[in-house]
Amino acid sequence: MAGKYFHIGFNWVGIPKLKELEPVIGVYAVDWIRYGAAGWIVYTYYEMQNLTAALQPLLGPNDHMLIFEIVTPAVSNGWMPKWVWDWLTKFRF
Numbered sequence: 001m002a003g004k005y006f007h008i009g010f011n012w013v014g015i016p017k018l019k020e021l022e023p024v025i026g027v028y029a030v031d032w033i034r035y036g037a038a039g040w041i042v043y044t045y046y047e048m049q050n051l052t053a054a055l056q057p058l059l060g061p062n063d064h065m066l067i068f069e070i071v072t073p074a075v076s077n078g079w080m081p082k083w084v085w086d087w088l089t090k091f092r093f
Contacts, residue, residue, distance in 0.1 A: 005070035013062040
């Protein structure tokens with residue numbers, strides 16, 4: 001079974017809920033990276049709906065979340081530290 005990559009982004013109204021979110025992401029992700037204050041990329045065997053269902057209860061009524069699948073993470077561009085690029089191109093099962 002091959003895993004999938006998903007980008008998960010948040011926009012919080014008020015205090016970001018990092019302490020609550022990261023343990024939940026850790027349960028669902030085989031590997032993950034938080035590359036910014038509100039952006040994660042996860043490698044998981046779960047479906048997007050599972051991630052959404054697990055994370056949604058942690059959001060407030062005015063918070064926002066965006067999840068989308070990254071089909072080819074190695075085909076990307078931008079200005080990020082080397083450790084981000086290394087993580088994206090790392091071999092996974």
